[in-house]
Amino acid sequence: MININARNILLTPFLIWAGLFIFIPLVCIVWYGITDYDGNFSFKNMGLIFERGYLDALKLSIWLALISTVICLLMAYPLCLILTERQRNNSTIISLLFILPLWMNSLLSTMAWQTILEGNGIINQLMRLLGLPTFQMINTEGAIVVGMVYNYLPYMVLPLYIALTKIDRRILEAAQDLGASSWQTFVKIILPLSLPGAVSGITMVFIPALTTFVISALLGGGKLLLIGNIIEQEFTFQYDWHVGCALSVILMIFIILNMLLTTYFDKADAEEDF
Amino acid sequence: MKGCWEMEKELIRLENVAKAFGNLRVLDEVDLSIYESEFITLLGPSGCGKTTMLRIIGGFEMPDMGRVIFDGKDITNLPPNKRPINTVFQKYSLFSHMNVEENIAFGPKIAGKSADYIRDKIKYALKLVNLEGYEKHDVTRLSGGQQQRIAIARAVVNEPKVLLLDEPLSALDLKLRRNMRRELVRINKETGITFIFVTHDQEEALSMSDRVVVMNQGYIQQVGTPENVYNEPENAFVADFIGDSNIIDGVMVRDKLVRIFGREYPCVDEGFPEECPVDVQIRPEDIILDAPQEGAFNGVVTRVVFWGMSYDINVEADGFEWLIQSTTRRTVGEKVSLHVAPENIQIMSKPQSEDEEVAQDD
Numbered sequence: 012m013i014n015i016n017a018r019n020i021l022l023t024p025f026l027i028w029a030g031l032f033i034f035i036p037l038v039c040i041v042w043y044g045i046t047d048y049d050g051n052f053s054f055k056n057m058g059l060i061f062e063r064g065y066l067d068a069l070k071l072s073i074w075l076a077l078i079s080t081v082i083c084l085l086m087a088y089p090l091c092l093i094l095t096e097r098q099r100n101n102s103t104i105i106s107l108l109f110i111l112p113l114w115m116n117s118l119l120s121t122m123a124w125q126t127i128l129e130g131n132g133i134i135n136q137l138m139r140l141l142g143l144p145t146f147q148m149i150n151t152e153g154a155i156v157v158g159m160v161y162n163y164l165p166y167m168v169l170p171l172y173i174a175l176t177k178i179d180r181r182i183l184e185a186a187q188d189l190g191a192s193s194w195q196t197f198v199k200i201i202l203p204l205s206l207p208g209a210v211s212g213i214t215m216v217f218i219p220a221l222t223t224f225v226i227s228a229l230l231g232g233g234k235l236l237l238i239g240n241i242i243e244q245e246f247t248f249q250y251d252w253h254v255g256c257a258l259s260v261i262l263m264i265f266i267i268l269n270m271l272l273t274t275y276f277d278k279a280d281a282e283e284d285f
Numbered sequence: 286m287k288g289c290w291e292m293e294k295e296l297i298r299l300e301n302v303a304k305a306f307g308n309l310r311v312l313d314e315v316d317l318s319i320y321e322s323e324f325i326t327l328l329g330p331s332g333c334g335k336t337t338m339l340r341i342i343g344g345f346e347m348p349d350m351g352r353v354i355f356d357g358k359d360i361t362n363l364p365p366n367k368r369p370i371n372t373v374f375q376k377y378s379l380f381s382h383m384n385v386e387e388n389i390a391f392g393p394k395i396a397g398k399s400a401d402y403i404r405d406k407i408k409y410a411l412k413l414v415n416l417e418g419y420e421k422h423d424v425t426r427l428s429g430g431q432q433q434r435i436a437i438a439r440a441v442v443n444e445p446k447v448l449l450l451d452e453p454l455s456a457l458d459l460k461l462r463r464n465m466r467r468e469l470v471r472i473n474k475e476t477g478i479t480f481i482f483v484t485h486d487q488e489e490a491l492s493m494s495d496r497v498v499v500m501n502q503g504y505i506q507q508v509g510t511p512e513n514v515y516n517e518p519e520n521a522f523v524a525d526f527i528g529d530s531n532i533i534d535g536v537m538v539r540d541k542l543v544r545i546f547g548r549e550y551p552c553v554d555e556g557f558p559e560e561c562p563v564d565v566q567i568r569p570e571d572i573i574l575d576a577p578q579e580g581a582f583n584g585v586v587t588r589v590v591f592w593g594m595s596y597d598i599n600v601e602a603d604g605f606e607w608l609i610q611s612t613t614r615r616t617v618g619e620k621v622s623l624h625v626a627p628e629n630i631q632i633m634s635k636p637q638s639e640d641e642e643v644a645q646d647d
Contacts, residue, residue, distance in 0.1 A: 179376075179378065181374050181375075181376065181378040182378050182380065184345055184365070184372075184374070184378070185372070185374055185378040185379075185380070186380075186391070187364070187365045187366045188343065188345075188365050188366070188370075188371055188372045188440075189366075189371065189391050189392035189395060189439070189440075189443065190366045190392055190395040190396055190443070191366055191391075191395050192366060195395060199391070200380060203382045204381070204382055
């Protein structure tokens with residue numbers, strides 16, 4: 012009993028923190044989202060999503076976040092497989108190299124990508140030097156995806172890497188012993204056993220990619236608007252908190268949907284164990 | 286006994302196999318023949334190279350030198366999934382995301398067997414390990430002994446020529462371990478699969494095996510039947526490692542006569558040069574205690590420990606602490622005389638190379 016009481020006392024500061032800085036702001040956002048300027052209950056602002064091309068921005072946001080997540084996943088698996096193999100040979104420096112980008116301000120690294128992809132950027136200058144045709148790279152969907160993948164890849168690598176290091180090497184040897192090739196071992200053993208890591212990686216990449224406005228502003232040149240940019244504009248240029256909050260609530264619904272979906276797949280897999 | 290095994294068909298031959306990890310020599314130019322359907326045990330203390338030898342046979346390690354011959358073919362460079370050999374790992378290594386049935390079906394499915402065949406095989410394998418009806422169970426919820434049986438079933442279902450067992454009983458409690466020993470021997474005889482069993486437990490090795498390979502520091506010390514390695518150890522390491530032993534320095538006076546602590550005793554060994562220094566081994570159960578007698582080998586009891594079945598009695602005589610096992614109780618301080626029958630005095634040659642000398646120091 013004393014133990015439980017002590018634990019509750021220790022929990023109090025966090026509960027106060029969560030209430031003040033998580034719960035109350037959330038209620039405020041929802042409140043602003045579902046009321047009009049006179050403070051009356053209304054879905055008018057939420058309905059705005061179907062106007063002014065907001066729906067296109069949301070669709071584009073989901074699409075680009077999806078592509079970035081898939082690319083991160085495809086890049087992270089081979090990378091993490093190599094890392095776990097290396098880690099067994101005791102060289103943690105390599106794994107550090109892939110976490111290092113996290114130490115850098117994401118605004119800075121995104122601006123660096125700007126100078127690389129620009130019309131007069133590093134890549135195009137190189138192309139010109141070699142007498143090759145130049146490309147329009149900045150202000151494209153591709154540029155935004157590059158920025159997203161670069162910024163969020165570590166968030167995919169970390170949980171995946173941890174999940175993979177938890178797989179006992181003897182399990183892989185057992186699969187090999189029973190006749191499985193490397194590919195069969197990956198599909199039948201490594202993939203299912205690392206799925207929880209992949210799922211949390213997907214969530215950790217998809218959500219920031221869906222809500223970003225910095226990457227799209229710098230690499231999309233303000234021509235390609237994502238839902239994050241629109242929300243930002245509502246707050247900073249239009250000073251319309253009600254529309255901004257309403258759009259944020261809609262975005263939150265998609266994030267919750269994404270989390271429900273991923274946990275559903277995670278659970279479905281866990282249930283297969285029984 | 287040896288002759289009997291030479292009649293058998295040789296299945297695996299290790300030729301001059303050596304392996305080092307960094308500067309550590311784990312296996313030192315080892316030669317070994319393994320026969321079809323036998324239960325052979327690699328026995329030795331940790332770090333003796335037994336597991337490495339098993340992993341080389343399984344294909345999980347490449348030898349630095351030498352060849353592994355299987356059924357007349359060189360398989361040294363063949364990966365594990367291409368060898369007709371299956372392994373039962375120390376910690377079972379079951380696939381936790383699959384149930385019992387899926388675990389056992391893993392090998393046959395990869396091999397492209399039909400669903401009917403696999404179903405029959407799973408039934409047969411579960412029956413073999415006495416776990417009928419466990420198809421749908423979650424492997425992570427089974428007891429250690431049951432997990433071990435599933436691991437065996439998962440390996441046996443592939444009808445391998447050889448089953449490698451890497452200390453499979455070490456994680457089980459004593460009673461379960463004894464049960465599983467009997468089970469393993471039964472499965473070996475029932476299936477005719479060659480069992481290569483690795484353990485550091487001499488009791489396990491003696492009670493299960495057709496032949497025992499005693500290893501130390503990357504060398505094979507002796508290969509023989511359990512009776513053979515117990516009763517006629519070839520050197521002091523084997524004598525000391527298998528069972529309890531009194532090992533004393535001695536000198537061969539001539540054939541069938543050995544000098545220990547200045548006294549001459551008749552024995553049964555011959556073929557050593559005269560005045561050749563040897564190691565003499567006498568098993569504790571072979572020493573008979575009697576009342577002290579004039580001219581006999583007399584000593585004083587220094588310690589008595591009761592083990593249930595017998596007593597361990599320490600007797601100091603001629604400055605040497607003898608270990609004796611007896612069912613008769615003695616008291617500390619009692620004067621006794623020690624007697625040994627000539628056939629129970631085992632003469633072993635002293636190690637010759639420096640490497641072997643090192644090996645025995647441990």
